[in-house]
Amino acid sequence: MIDQEMKKAVLDSFEKVYGKNENVKAYFAPGRVNLIGEHTDYNGGHVFPCALTIGTYGAAAKRNDKKVRFYSVNQEKFGVYEANLEDALNPSEAAGWVNYPLGVIWAFEKRGMKLDAGFDMVIYGNIPNGSGLSSSASLEVLTGFILRDLYGFDVTNQDLALIGQYSENNFNGCNCGIMDQFAVAMGKENNAIFLDTADLSFEYAPIKLDGAKIIVANTNKKHKLTDSQYNARRSMCEEALSILQKKLDIKGLGDLSIEEFEANKGLLTDPDMQKKAKHAVYENQRTIEAVKVLKDGDIARFGELMRQSHESLRDDYDVTGVELDTLAEEAWKIPGVIGSRMTGGGFGGCTVSIVKDEAIENFKKTVGENYLKKIGYEATFYTVEIGAGPEVI
Numbered sequence: 200m201i202d203q204e205m206k207k208a209v210l211d212s213f214e215k216v217y218g219k220n221e222n223v224k225a226y227f228a229p230g231r232v233n234l235i236g237e238h239t240d241y242n243g244g245h246v247f248p249c250a251l252t253i254g255t256y257g258a259a260a261k262r263n264d265k266k267v268r269f270y271s272v273n274q275e276k277f278g279v280y281e282a283n284l285e286d287a288l289n290p291s292e293a294a295g296w297v298n299y300p301l302g303v304i305w306a307f308e309k310r311g312m313k314l315d316a317g318f319d320m321v322i323y324g325n326i327p328n329g330s331g332l333s334s335s336a337s338l339e340v341l342t343g344f345i346l347r348d349l350y351g352f353d354v355t356n357q358d359l360a361l362i363g364q365y366s367e368n369n370f371n372g373c374n375c376g377i378m379d380q381f382a383v384a385m386g387k388e389n390n391a392i393f394l395d396t397a398d399l400s401f402e403y404a405p406i407k408l409d410g411a412k413i414i415v416a417n418t419n420k421k422h423k424l425t426d427s428q429y430n431a432r433r434s435m436c437e438e439a440l441s442i443l444q445k446k447l448d449i450k451g452l453g454d455l456s457i458e459e460f461e462a463n464k465g466l467l468t469d470p471d472m473q474k475k476a477k478h479a480v481y482e483n484q485r486t487i488e489a490v491k492v493l494k495d496g497d498i499a500r501f502g503e504l505m506r507q508s509h510e511s512l513r514d515d516y517d518v519t520g521v522e523l524d525t526l527a528e529e530a531w532k533i534p535g536v537i538g539s540r541m542t543g544g545g546f547g548g549c550t551v552s553i554v555k556d557e558a559i560e561n562f563k564k565t566v567g568e569n570y571l572k573k574i575g576y577e578a579t580f581y582t583v584e585i586g587a588g589p590e591v592i
């Protein structure tokens with residue numbers, strides 16, 4: 200579902216900033232919301248995200264020289280950022296948001312796909328900034344998709360996800376897993392993606408919420424500690440894995456059943472590390488069960504698993520914070536809320552809730568009022584729809 204106004208705005212902006220160009224094309228890549236399976240993707244576990252109909256719009260055209268130029272309608276004040284493909288590409292503070300597209304060009308070149316000429320690009324997104332709905336993965340996949348289209352590179356959508364993750368890990372310094380880029384690149388309308396991050400096998404699962412909708416609530420928390428905290432959680436899980444591997448033949452914490460974990464958790468003598476590993480193992484099993492109960496039509500159990508997921512992220516994994524906890528805990532009190540939990544990396548960002556149609560108004564009003572009372576500023580609510588992957592529009 201392409202927003203024609205966004206498309207027009209990004210094309211108009213391209214013309215205003217770079218001048219008329221008959222070769223310009225418009226593109227779209229979605230954001231994503233994860234329904235369940237949090238902080239499991241870098242532990243070889245399962246995730247269950249879906250692409251959204253909101254995302255990042257792009258307009259781009261090739262140039263005859265080696266310049267690459269970038270402009271964001273969302274960050275007009277930042278102006279046009281220019282780099283030259285003849286120079287080495289490096290991340291820098293001055294490049295701001297442009298570090299994401301630059302990182303993708305760099306990652307293509309690392310794979311032997313050199314750009315024979317530069318290009319001009321404008322982006323315009325309608326994913327709330329820093330909300331944990333993967334605005335950066337959306338921009339990475341959009342850039343990769345544009346490069347494939349402009350230069351004819353032979354890469355699949357799954358490759359675009361891997362290239363995006365590689366650039367984020369090695370150019371932008373966030374050790375993220377594959378979930379976000381995969382959900383963005385492989386999205387399918389009205390379907391969530393049940394992905395096993397151990398081997399990237401996946402299946403689409405239709406989401407038919409008769410009489411209910413997916414509501415995303417943004418904490419609007421200003422300061423997020425994301426990258427450093429995120430990388431610290433990942434390192435701790437990796438350390439737990441290497442300790443367990445001395446006794447067990449496993450490749451990731453996602454290989455462990457709950458029984459195996461309980462029988463061996465004593466090997467993790469640091470109580471904090473044991474809690475982090477526990478979350479990774481239990482959350483993976485919850486995700487597998489969640490997809491099964493969804494197929495069986497047991498949406499109530501799906502909602503219960505969403506709640507358990509949040510509680511585990513709050514109590515064991517410690518990535519929620521008072522803002523996300525308030526949104527989720529207030530949601531659980533509302534009749535007609537099937538499930539609610541934080542989504543994405545945490546420390547701020549959004550919750551995802553499944554709410555019956557007749558309860559949506561009361562949900563937004565009551566949760567919104569109680570959030571404002573406790574936190575001191577407002578949350579924002581969005582009814583979201585599940586969209587497809589990247590496309591030329």
Ligand code: GAF
Nearest residue numbers: 237238375376377378543544
């Ligand atoms: C962020 C990361 F980018 C994902 O890879 C994933 O780990 C998620 O946090 C937590 O589930 O969105």
